[in-house]
Amino acid sequence: MENSKKTNIVLIGMAGAGKSTVGRKLADLLGLAFVDVDTLIEKDRGLPLQEVLNDLGVQNFRRLEEQTMLSMDFRKYVIATGGSAIYGQAGISHLRRSSLLILLDVGLATLKQRVGDFSSRAFVKTADQTFAEVFAERQPLYTQNADLIIDCNDRSVSDICQSIIRQVPDTFYHF
Ligand SMILES: Nc1ncnc2c1ncn2[C@@H]1O[C@H](COP(=O)(O)OP(=O)(O)OP(=O)(O)O)[C@@H](O)[C@H]1O
Ligand SMILES: O=C(O)C1=C[C@@H](O)[C@@H](O)[C@H](O)C1
Numbered sequence: 001m002e003n004s005k006k007t008n009i010v011l012i013g014m015a016g017a018g019k020s021t022v023g024r025k026l027a028d029l030l031g032l033a034f035v036d037v038d039t040l041i042e043k044d045r046g047l048p049l050q051e052v053l054n055d056l057g058v059q060n061f062r063r064l065e066e067q068t069m070l071s072m073d074f075r076k077y078v079i080a081t082g083g084s085a086i087y088g089q090a091g092i093s094h095l096r097r098s099s100l101l102i103l104l105d106v107g108l109a110t111l112k113q114r115v116g117d118f119s120s121r122a123f124v125k126t127a128d129q130t131f132a133e134v135f136a137e138r139q140p141l142y143t144q145n146a147d148l149i150i151d152c153n154d155r156s157v158s159d160i161c162q163s164i165i166r167q168v169p170d171t172f173y174h175f
């Protein structure tokens with residue numbers, strides 16, 4: 001599908017990159033609805049995300065995240081994905097058919113500051129992986145799947161939204 005036929009903006013990127021925060025504001029500014037894939041999973045399971053991940057384990061959580069994306073059929077939405085969504089390639093490809101994928105690019109040091117201690121937070125990694133290793137593993141996946149990459153380092157949420165609005169083709173969100 002050509003970009004002009006796409007009606008959603010999907011934000012991808014690491015945990016702590018600002019997908020949920022920027023997504024909500026961007027939707028407001030563009031007059032689009034907003035949905036967060038993490039919230040869809042929590043509603044579906046009736047549990048906080050951390051508990052869903054604890055119950056399912058990493059592999060099954062990834063499958064659930066992919067299935068959730070595959071089941072989505074939205075129009076005129078800004079969609080925030082979870083940081084681990086990028087492992088669900090079929091789900092990402094499905095979203096891409098109807099959406100422009102935008103990577104919120106943030107450096108490792110800032111991400112670490114924002115998310116703090118990963119031992120007390122839902123995060124998809126194997127037991128022996130460090131945050132830096134997960135960052136290095138995911139970065140090429142995010143980049144390969146992005147239609148647009150936004151440098152979000154040392155920038156306010158408003159500034160990031162304005163930058164996205166400037167770079168997204170007019171034909172895309174002027175329905
Ligand atoms: N541009 C920014 N400048 C400063 N702080 C920010 C910025 N964007 C987001 N934050 C802060 O960083 C934290 C993480 O943001 P957010 O939850 O939106 O990330 P996320 O990408 O949705 O992460 P996850 O993958 O875990 O859902 C929040 O406390 C948010 O307020
Ligand atoms: O980056 C991650 O591994 C995750 C980020 C969150 O959005 C959630 O999707 C989940 O906690 C996993």
Ligand SMILES: [Mg+2]
Nearest residue numbers: 019020038080
């Ligand atoms: Mg989020």
